[in-house]
Amino acid sequence: MSGRLTREAVLDETLKLAADHGFEAVSLRAVARRLQVTPMALYRHVGDKQGLLDGLVERLLDELPVPDTSMPWTERLQALLAAMRTLARRHPDAFFILLRRPATTPAALRRRDAVYSALADAGVPSTSIPRAERLLSTFVLGFAASEAGGRFTATRRELDEDLVIVGGMLPSLIALVAAAETTDDGRVLQGGS
Amino acid sequence: MSGRLTREAVLDETLKLAADHGFEAVSLRAVARRLQVTPMALYRHVGDKQGLLDGLVERLLDELPVPDTSMPWTERLQALLAAMRTLARRHPDAFFILLRRPATTPAALRRRDAVYSALADAGVPSTSIPRAERLLSTFVLGFAASEAGGRFTATRRELDEDLVIVGGMLPSLIALVAAAETTDDGRVLQGGS
DNA sequence: ACCTGAACACCGTTCAAGT
DNA sequence: ACCTGAACACCGTTCAAGT
Numbered sequence: 001m002s003g004r005l006t007r008e009a010v011l012d013e014t015l016k017l018a019a020d021h022g023f024e025a026v027s028l029r030a031v032a033r034r035l036q037v038t039p040m041a042l043y044r045h046v047g048d049k050q051g052l053l054d055g056l057v058e059r060l061l062d063e064l065p066v067p068d069t070s071m072p073w074t075e076r077l078q079a080l081l082a083a084m085r086t087l088a089r090r091h092p093d094a095f096f097i098l099l100r101r102p103a104t105t106p107a108a109l110r111r112r113d114a115v116y117s118a119l120a121d122a123g124v125p126s127t128s129i130p131r132a133e134r135l136l137s138t139f140v141l142g143f144a145a146s147e148a149g150g151r152f153t154a155t156r157r158e159l160d161e162d163l164v165i166v167g168g169m170l171p172s173l174i175a176l177v178a179a180a181e182t183t184d185d186g187r188v189l190q191g192g193s
Numbered sequence: 194m195s196g197r198l199t200r201e202a203v204l205d206e207t208l209k210l211a212a213d214h215g216f217e218a219v220s221l222r223a224v225a226r227r228l229q230v231t232p233m234a235l236y237r238h239v240g241d242k243q244g245l246l247d248g249l250v251e252r253l254l255d256e257l258p259v260p261d262t263s264m265p266w267t268e269r270l271q272a273l274l275a276a277m278r279t280l281a282r283r284h285p286d287a288f289f290i291l292l293r294r295p296a297t298t299p300a301a302l303r304r305r306d307a308v309y310s311a312l313a314d315a316g317v318p319s320t321s322i323p324r325a326e327r328l329l330s331t332f333v334l335g336f337a338a339s340e341a342g343g344r345f346t347a348t349r350r351e352l353d354e355d356l357v358i359v360g361g362m363l364p365s366l367i368a369l370v371a372a373a374e375t376t377d378d379g380r381v382l383q384g385g386s
Numbered sequence: 387a388c389c390t391g392a393a394c395a396c397c398g399t400t401c402a403a404g405t
Numbered sequence: 406a407c408c409t410g411a412a413c414a415c416c417g418t419t420c421a422a423g424t
Contacts, residue, residue: 006406013224027397041408048396096289097334100342131355133401134347135332142292142335149293151334154327162324165373172369180358194423197388220416234389244416 005037007045018056023093028052038099054105057097060087061102061107066114073121078167080114084144085163093149101142112137122171124178132177139166198230200238205249211249216286221245247298250290253280254300259307267313270329271360273307277337278356285341292334304332316363317371325370332359 013034018052028049034038041057066085067076088095097147103112119129146152147159154162207295208226211219221242225232237247240384257276260269281288298306309325317325339345359366 028399029397033350034304038409040410042398043399044407058234075375096292099292099338099344101291102344102346130347131351131358135355135359138335138339139328139332141339142331143336146331152327153294153295153296154323158324165324165370166328169369173366176362176365177358180361181356231390233391233419236418237388250419314409 010045014056023148051174057094058105058107059096073118076118088148095145122174128178203238207249244361251298269311275350281337281341288315288338296350315367321371
């Protein structure tokens with residue numbers, strides 16, 4: 001509010017702007033206007049436009065509950081999935097940024113580690129865990145982005161059911177990935193067609 | 194080139210611009226400049242900015258080979274997957290648009306129908322086909338967008354292997370979706386956590 | 387019907403300058 | 406170290422006018 005500008009203050013105001021007028025209204029100039037500061041003042045604190053968006057997404061991920069490790073692994077994964085979907089509804093465009101950036105920020109890593117530990121508890125061999133997480137997060141991000149972006153023509157009820165079905169399939173899916181991995185002898189087929 | 198402006202000429206030039214300077218260089222003004230025309234002249238032919246992008250994506254989808262129905266269904270699905278991935282490499286940003294728009298254009302519908310018929314040949318009951326296609330395309334678009342957008346930290350080789358594994362899992366996956374559907378008695382669980 | 391000209395209300399970013 | 410002012414090179418879109 002008063003005194004010196006900080007990275008925190010910039011991201012707080014960015015979050016408010018996104019909540020008020022949506023993600024697409026986020027611009028360096030608009031944030032600067034709300035802070036009563038010149039656009040160039042922001043560069044020192046968040047870098048450039050991409051830095052501002054990264055900071056915003058990091059804040060949103062921080063709001064996601066990370067399920068307690070005392071819960072069964074299936075419930076933990078389903079809780080993470082539900083949390084992502086809630087986020088997708090409130091901030092649809094956040095997922096398009098997540099699809100463009102590797103999980104390197106603290107909040108993203110915490111979330112990924114939660115998936116890793118759930119997969120370990122599910123009995124996935126450690127060598128298969130990164131692959132299983134990659135395939136899982138690809139589906140989850142793709143689903144959230146599709147729903148938020150308006151790609152699906154199905155009803156909300158059908159989409160809810162999609163996730164219930166996928167949730168129920170999780171143990172089988174994970175077993176399939178683990179099995180494929182151990183079967184694989186190192187030769188990689190090229191999808192030549 | 195000469196004579197009157199047409200929708201085709203506008204999209205041709207847009208495609209060239211995207212090929213030369215990338216998707217993010219596509220703007221109404223830039224396309225108009227190349228056509229030696231005022232920006233406003235484009236509105237009559239492609240609508241607004243979103244219309245221009247939709248037209249561009251439609252053109253790109255049209256380039257994708259649609260596998261012959263004489264091939265086994267597994268190969269057809271894998272061919273579609275490989276084609277999408279090739280597109281992802283040449284035009285990474287196209288997928289972020291596909292994630293935002295329902296498949297309503299002719300080229301998109303042709304591609305979706307190819308998946309439908311492959312799933313039918315796979316023995317998926319007709320009531321389950323839309324769901325199976327939805328889940329499959331969610332994964333495929335999510336994977337292509339993740340790879341193109343730079344989300345993955347895995348090597349190209351590991352990602353190739355991911356798709357080989359998923360390709361090999363297809364029959365089991367499809368069986369799982371079909372089974373879940375018939376088991377379901379209509380009650381939808383809410384992921385309440 | 388189809389295209390132009392001028393204008394409006396924005397963008398991100400650089401660079402030199404102030405304190 | 407931190408912020409400002411002015412400028413550069415862009416955007417999408419509307420509206421009235423020309424042919």
